[in-house]
Amino acid sequence: xxxxxxxxxxxxxxxxxxxxxxxxxxxxxxxxxxxxxxxxxxxxxxxxxxxxxxxxxxxxxxxxxxxxxxxxxxxxxxxxxxxxxxxxxxxxxxxxxxxxxxxxxxxxxxxxxxxxxxxxxxxxxxxxxxxxxxxxxxxxxxxxxxxxxxxxxxxxxxxxxxxxxxxxxxxxxxxxxxxxxxxxxxxxxxxxxxxxxxxxxxxxxxxxxxxxxxxxxxxxxxxxxxxxxxxxxxxxxxxxxxxxxxxxxxxxxxxxxxxxxxxxxxxxxxxxxxxxxxxxxxxxxxxxxxxxxxxxxxxxxxxxxxxxxxxxxxxxxxxxxxxxxxxxxxxxxxxxxxxxxxxxxxxxxxxxxxxxxxxxxxxxxxxxxxxxxxxxxxxxxxxxxxxxxxxxxxxxxxxxxxxxxxxxxxxxxxxxxxxxxxxxxxxxxxxxxxxxxxxxxxxxxxxxxxxxxxxxxxxxxxxxxxxxxxxxxxxxxxxxxxxxxxxxxxxxxxxxxxxxxxxxxxxxxxxxxxxxxxxxxxxxxxxxxxxxxxxxxx
Amino acid sequence: xxxxxxxxxxxxxxxxxxxxxxxxxxxxxxxxxxxxxxxxxxxxxxxxxxxxxxxxxxxxxxxxxxxxxxxxxxxxxxxxxxxxxxxxxxxxxxxxxxxxxxxxxxxxxxxxxxxxxxxxxxxxxxxxxxxxxxxxxxxxxxxxxxxxxxxxxxxxxxxxxxxxxxxxxxxxxxxxxxxxxxxxxxxxxxxxxxxxxxxxxxxxxxxxxxxxxxxxxxxxxxxxxxxxxxxxxxxxxxxxxxxxxxxxxxxxxxxxxxxxxxxxxxxxxxxxxxxxxxxxxxxxxxxxxxxxxxxxxxxxxxxxxxxxxxxxxxxxxxxxxxxxxxxxxxxxxxxxxxxxxxxxxxxxxxxxxxxxxxxxxxxxxxxxxxxxxxxxxxxxxxxxxxxxxxxx
Numbered sequence: 001x002x003x004x005x006x007x008x009x010x011x012x013x014x015x016x017x018x019x020x021x022x023x024x025x026x027x028x029x030x031x032x033x034x035x036x037x038x039x040x041x042x043x044x045x046x047x048x049x050x051x052x053x054x055x056x057x058x059x060x061x062x063x064x065x066x067x068x069x070x071x072x073x074x075x076x077x078x079x080x081x082x083x084x085x086x087x088x089x090x091x092x093x094x095x096x097x098x099x100x101x102x103x104x105x106x107x108x109x110x111x112x113x114x115x116x117x118x119x120x121x122x123x124x125x126x127x128x129x130x131x132x133x134x135x136x137x138x139x140x141x142x143x144x145x146x147x148x149x150x151x152x153x154x155x156x157x158x159x160x161x162x163x164x165x166x167x168x169x170x171x172x173x174x175x176x177x178x179x180x181x182x183x184x185x186x187x188x189x190x191x192x193x194x195x196x197x198x199x200x201x202x203x204x205x206x207x208x209x210x211x212x213x214x215x216x217x218x219x220x221x222x223x224x225x226x227x228x229x230x231x232x233x234x235x236x237x238x239x240x241x242x243x244x245x246x247x248x249x250x251x252x253x254x255x256x257x258x259x260x261x262x263x264x265x266x267x268x269x270x271x272x273x274x275x276x277x278x279x280x281x282x283x284x285x286x287x288x289x290x291x292x293x294x295x296x297x298x299x300x301x302x303x304x305x306x307x308x309x310x311x312x313x314x315x316x317x318x319x320x321x322x323x324x325x326x327x328x329x330x331x332x333x334x335x336x337x338x339x340x341x342x343x344x345x346x347x348x349x350x351x352x353x354x355x356x357x358x359x360x361x362x363x364x365x366x367x368x369x370x371x372x373x374x375x376x377x378x379x380x381x382x383x384x385x386x387x388x389x390x391x392x393x394x395x396x397x398x399x400x401x402x403x404x405x406x407x408x409x410x411x412x413x414x415x416x417x418x419x420x421x422x423x424x425x426x427x428x429x430x431x432x433x434x435x436x437x438x439x440x441x442x443x444x445x446x447x448x449x450x451x452x453x454x455x456x457x458x459x460x461x462x463x464x465x466x467x468x469x470x471x472x473x474x475x476x477x478x479x480x481x482x483x484x485x486x487x488x489x490x491x492x493x494x495x496x497x498x499x500x501x502x503x504x505x506x507x508x509x510x511x512x513x514x515x516x517x518x519x520x521x522x523x524x525x526x527x528x529x530x531x532x533x534x535x536x537x538x
Numbered sequence: 539x540x541x542x543x544x545x546x547x548x549x550x551x552x553x554x555x556x557x558x559x560x561x562x563x564x565x566x567x568x569x570x571x572x573x574x575x576x577x578x579x580x581x582x583x584x585x586x587x588x589x590x591x592x593x594x595x596x597x598x599x600x601x602x603x604x605x606x607x608x609x610x611x612x613x614x615x616x617x618x619x620x621x622x623x624x625x626x627x628x629x630x631x632x633x634x635x636x637x638x639x640x641x642x643x644x645x646x647x648x649x650x651x652x653x654x655x656x657x658x659x660x661x662x663x664x665x666x667x668x669x670x671x672x673x674x675x676x677x678x679x680x681x682x683x684x685x686x687x688x689x690x691x692x693x694x695x696x697x698x699x700x701x702x703x704x705x706x707x708x709x710x711x712x713x714x715x716x717x718x719x720x721x722x723x724x725x726x727x728x729x730x731x732x733x734x735x736x737x738x739x740x741x742x743x744x745x746x747x748x749x750x751x752x753x754x755x756x757x758x759x760x761x762x763x764x765x766x767x768x769x770x771x772x773x774x775x776x777x778x779x780x781x782x783x784x785x786x787x788x789x790x791x792x793x794x795x796x797x798x799x800x801x802x803x804x805x806x807x808x809x810x811x812x813x814x815x816x817x818x819x820x821x822x823x824x825x826x827x828x829x830x831x832x833x834x835x836x837x838x839x840x841x842x843x844x845x846x847x848x849x850x851x852x853x854x855x856x857x858x859x860x861x862x863x864x865x866x867x868x869x870x871x872x873x874x875x876x877x878x879x880x881x882x883x884x885x886x887x888x889x890x891x892x893x894x895x896x897x898x899x900x901x902x903x904x905x906x907x908x909x910x911x912x913x914x915x916x917x918x919x920x921x922x923x924x925x926x927x928x929x930x
Contacts, residue, residue, distance in 0.1 A: 334783050342776035349769035356762035363755040370748045375741050376895050382902060502788050509795050510927055516802070517920045523913045531906045537899040 079143060086136050093129045097122055161187040161266055163281075165259040178202055179235075179251070181258060185281045191273060197282050203230075205286055206258055211302075212276045213265070219428050221489030223497055224271070225264040226417040228257035256406060260414060267500070309427070318430050322487065328494060329426055336419045343412040350405045357397035364390035378537045385533040389526050396522055403515040411508055415501065422497060429486050436479030443472040556580045557677045559692070561670045566662065570594055571623045573669055577692045583684070589692055595622055597691065597698045598669055601676075604687045611682070612837045612875075613882030615890055617675040618826030623665040628658040646775050653771060660811050664819065671823070722836055730842075732880065738887055739835055746828045753821040760818055763810035770803035791930050798923040805916040809909060816905035824894060831890055838879045845872040 210227035371383030450465040577589040602619035730736040781792035848869040855865035
C-alpha cells in the first residue's frame with residue numbers, strides 16, 4: 001500500500017515552500033489605496049499549547065508581475081501533479097481491484113478464508129482510494145479559493161487575518177475637527193463574528209484600546225504593543241492647513257503607524273482573543289475614550305502614576321535570583337541605546353536624501369536655464385537633456401527617501417517604543433516581587449503580633465490575629481504564585497519578541513536593499529539614455 | 539600634513555611636446571601647499587631642457603597678476619587664476635572629530651578618520667589639478683608661452699619670495715576693483731558697432747550669471763550626496779554595534795548588513811566625488827573663464843571709449859587750433875589699439891567657444907560613463923548581498 005501514501009507526502013512537500021514566500025512590493029505612500037498586510041498563523045511544533053505561536057507577517061501591497069507569474073506556474077504544477085497522481089492511483093487501484101476480484105472468483109470455491117481476507121483487503125483499498133480522492137478535491141477547492149483572492153500567500157490549512165486602514169475623512173471643523181479612520185478587517189478566524197468588518201475609529205479610540213489592554217495585561221507580563229504617539233503640533237498643522245505636503249505626509253505617517261499597531265496587537269495570541277480587541281475591530285459604535293485626553297482626570301492620574309513608578313523603580317532593590325532576567329535586562333538596556341542610535345542615523349539619512357532631492361531639482365532648473373542661454377545648439381540641447389535627467393533623478397531620490405522612511409525608519413521607531421514596553425514589563429515583575437516581599441513582611445509582623453498576644457492571653461484578639469495570619473499567608477502564597485506566573489510569561493513573551501524582531505529585521509533589510517537596487521537600476525537607465533545626447537555634441 | 543603624487547590629468551593641453559608642464563607632486567605643510575612644477579622643453583629660449591621647481595599658491599597668483607597687467611596681452615583671454623586651496627571642509631571635520639573623540643567608539647573613530655582622510659585627499663587632488671591646468675593653458679597659448687615672467691616662474695630654482703600684498707596694496711586692489719565694476723557699467727552703455735561683439739557681449743553677460751547659479755546649485759547637490767554617503771557609514775557603524783551584542787546567527791546577518799552599507803557608502807562617495815570633479819569643477823572653471831572673457835570685452839570697450847574720447851579731443855583741438863598733431867597721433871594710436879584688440883578678441887572668443895564646447899562634451903560624457911559604472915557596481919553589490927542574506 002506504500003504507493004497510496006506517497007501522493008499525500010508529495011502534496012505536502014510541494015505546498016510547504018509556498019508558506020515562506022515573500023514578495024517585493026512597491027510602496028508609494030502618495031496613493032491612498034488599500035495596503036494589505038496579511039498576518040499568517042502557523043502551527044508551531046515548539047509550543048503545542050500556544051495555538052498561534054510562530055507567526056509570520058507577510059506584506060504584499062502590489063504583487064509584482066514576476067511573482068504572479070511564478071505563483072500561477074507553481075500552482076499549475078501542483079494541480080497537475082495532484083490530478084496525475086489521482087488518476088494514477090485510480091488506475092492502479094482499479095487494476096488491483098480487478099485482479100483481486102478475478103482471484104476471488106477463481107479461488108472462492110477453494111479457500112473460503114482467503115476469500116474473506118481478500119474481500120476485506122479490497123474493501124479497505126477502495127475506502128482508502130475514496131479518502132484520497134476526497135483529500136485531493138479538498139486541496140483543489142482550497143487552491144481555487146486562494147487563486148481568487150490574491151492577498152493570501154499560502155495554500156493548505158492556514159488561517160489568516162488581514163487588517164487594512166484606509167480612507168480617512170475629516171469630521172467637525174476648526175480646532176474641534178478630528179480624523180476618522182476606516183478600519184477594514186478581513187478574516188477567516190472563528191472568534192470573529194463575520195468574515196469582513198469595516199468600522200470607523202478615531203485616534204483617541206486607538207489610544208483607549210491601548211490603555212485598556214495595558215491595564216489588563218501588563219501586570220501579567222505580556223508585552224502590549226505601544227500605540228502611536230500623540231502629536232499636537234502635527235495635528236494642528238493638519239487642521240489648519242489641510243492641503244500642503246507636510247500635512248499629507250503627517251496623515252500618511254499616522255495612518256501607517258496605526259495599521260502597524262493593530263497588526264502587532266492581533267499578532268499577539270492572547271491579545272487577539274481579548275474581548276476589547278474584538279469589540280474594537282467589530283462593533284460599529286465604541287464608547288468615546290475620554291480618558292486618553294492629555295488634560296483629563298485620567299490623564300493627570302496617569303502622569304502621577306508614572307512619576308510614582310519612576311520613584312519606586314529607583315528605591316526597589318530586587319534580589320535577583322534568576323540570572324536569565326538580569327542578563328536579559330542588561331541586553332535590553334543595551335539594545336535600547338543602540339537602536340536609538342541606529343534610528344537617529346536612519347532619520348538623518350532620510351533628511352539628507354530629501355535635501356539631495358530638493359537640491360537636484362533646483363540644479364535641474366538651473367541647468368535648463370543655462371541650456372537656454374547657451375548659443376551653441378548641440379550643447380544647448382545636451383544641457384536641456386541634462387536638466388531633464390536630473391529632474392527624473394530628483395523624483396527618484398524622493399521616492400527612495402520615502403522608502404527609507406517607511407521601511408526602516410518607522411520600523412525602528414516602533415521597536416524603540418516596543419523595547420520601552422518590554423522594559424516596562426520587567427519593571428512590573430519587580431513590582432510584583434516587591435508586593436510579594438511586602439506581603440511576607442506583613443505576615444512576619446502578624447506572626448510576631450500573634451506571638452505577643454499569646455503571651456498576653458487575650459483569647460478574642462488572638463482569634464482575630466490568627467485569622468489575619470491566615471489571610472496574609474494566603475496573600476503571600478498568591479504573591480509567590482503571581483511572581484512565578486509573571487516570570488514564566490515574561491520568558492515566553494521575550495522569546496516571542498526576539499523571534500519576531502529577528503524576522504522583521506531580516507524581511508525589512510532585504511526589502512530595503514531591493515528598493516535600493518531598483519533605484520540604481522533606474523539611475524542606469526536614465527544615464528544611459530543621456531549618454532548618446534552627450535556624445536552628439538559636435 | 540601629507541604628500542601627494544598625482545599624474546597629469548588633462549592631457550590634451552600638453553599636445554605640443556616643445557613645452558610640457560605638469561605637477562607631479564605636492565606637499566602640504568600647515569596652511570601652505572607647495573607644488574612641484576616640472577617642465578620639459580625643447581625651446582631655445584630656456585637654458586636647460588628640464589626643470590623642477592617648488593612653487594606656492596601665491597606665486598601662481600603673482601604670475602597671473604603680472605600677465606593681466608601686461609598691456610600686450612590686453613586682447614587675449616587670460617586664463618583665470620587658480621582658486622586658493624580650500625581645506626575648510628576637512629578642517630571643520632577634523633575639529634568635530636577631535637571634539638567628539640571621547641563619545642565615540644574605536645571603530646566609529648577609525649571610520650570617521652577614514653572619511654576625513656578621503657575628503658582631504660579629494661580637496662588636495664582638486665587643487666593640484668586646477669593649478670596644473672592654469673600652467674598648461676599658459677604653455678599651450680602661442681603668446682603666453684613666450685612671456686618672460688612665465689619663463690622665470692618655470693626656471694628660477696630659488697624661492698620666488700613673492701612679497702605678499704601689504705595692507706595698502708590690498709586696499710588699493712580692492713579700490714581698483716570697485717572702480718572697474720563701476721566702469722564696466724558705464725561702458726556697457728557704449729554703443730557697439732560690431733555685430734559679432736554685440737552678440738558676444740549679450741551672450742556672455744547672460745551666460746555668466748546662469749553659470750554662476752548652476753555652479754552654486756551643483757555644489758549644493760554634490761554636498762548633499764556626500765552627506766547621504768556619510769549617513770550610510772553611520773548606519774553601518776550602528777549595525778555593527780548591535781551585532782556585537784547578539785550572539786546568535788542573527789549576528790552574522792547583521793554584520794553582513796553592516797558590510798553592505800559600508801561598501802554602499804564607498805560607491806556613493808565615489809559617485810558624488812566623480813560628479814563633483816566632472817560637473818561642478820567644469821562649471822566652476824568656466825565661470826572663471828567666462829569672467830576672463832568678459833574682462834577682455836571690457837578692455838576692448840575701454841579701448842573703444844578711449845578712441846571715442848580721443849576723437850572728441852581731436853575735434854576740440856581742431857576747433858581750438860592747437861595741439862592738433864598730438865591729438866591726431868593720440869587718435870591714431872587709440873584706433874590702432876582698438877583694432878588690434880578687436881581682431882585678437884574675435885579670434886580668442888571664437889576659439890574660446892570651441893574650447894568650451896569640447897570641454898563640456900568631454901566632461902559630460904565622462905561623468906555619465908562614470909555614473910553608469912558606479913550604479914552598475916552598486917547594483918551588482920546589492921544583488922550579491924541580497925542573495926547572501928536570503929540564503930542565510
